[in-house]
């Protein structure tokens with residue numbers, strides 16, 4: 210019998226999940242192929258919906274799908290581990306919990322937010338790029354309204370109620386739009402005059 214070929218996919222994002230599903234279908238009856246999907250989380254995050262969690266429109270778990278559920282009955286081994294480096298000469302992935310060798314490797318580890326050299330942006334802003342980011346933004350905004358509701362100092366109150374979204378791409382526009390809706394509810398919940406809340410969206414382009 211031919212030696213088993215190991216296909217390893219790193220990253221269960223949109224790319225990794227779809228590729229693993231297609232490969233599982235293609236090699237369904239092939240005993241000589243194993244497919245392993247590694248991710249640091251036990252779930253897939255629907256990044257495209259993060260703004261809905263960040264602005265409290267949907268519950269937090271609405272943007273996470275358990276990998277066990279997605280791959281139930283499919284020929285895909287699931288591994289939860291954080292991979293720290295890859296030895297491309299020896300075909301080995303090194304993770305916190307183990308080493309994983311492969312014959313074929315598919316990399317789908319996503320990307321990082323970019324700040325385009327805008328000084329201070331990284332240090333002073335919150336990014337919307339992961340499940341944790343979305344939850345952090347939601348708590349930060351809620352917290353700002355709670356603090357503003359008992360703040361007597363007009364300047365401090367103004368700061369707490371001024372929100373700036375940087376970037377008029379899909380994510381920025383969707384986030385600012387969600388915030389516009391959510392703010393109406395927050396004002397009611399924390400007895401704040403809507404006129405006191407300032408929302409801005411900033412971009413270098415006019416449209």
Ligand SMILES: Cc1cc2nc3c(=O)[nH]c(=O)nc-3n(C[C@H](O)[C@H](O)[C@H](O)COP(=O)(O)OP(=O)(O)OC[C@H]3O[C@@H](n4cnc5c(N)ncnc54)[C@H](O)[C@@H]3O)c2cc1C
Pocket residue numbers: 219220221222223224225247248249250253254256257258259260290291292293317318319320337338339379380
């Ligand atoms: C807020 C937001 C809104 C978006 N809206 C849209 C949209 O409307 N339309 C659109 O087409 N695109 C949109 N995008 C872009 C889209 O989400 C990305 O292009 C897509 O997620 C990229 O898929 P991916 O599989 O390459 O990576 P990701 O989906 O980022 O997945 C990467 C996976 O790799 C895992 N991983 C990373 N490093 C490691 C490691 N070292 N060890 C183990 N696991 C690791 C992560 O846990 C993650 O599960 C949006 C993105 C964001 C952030």
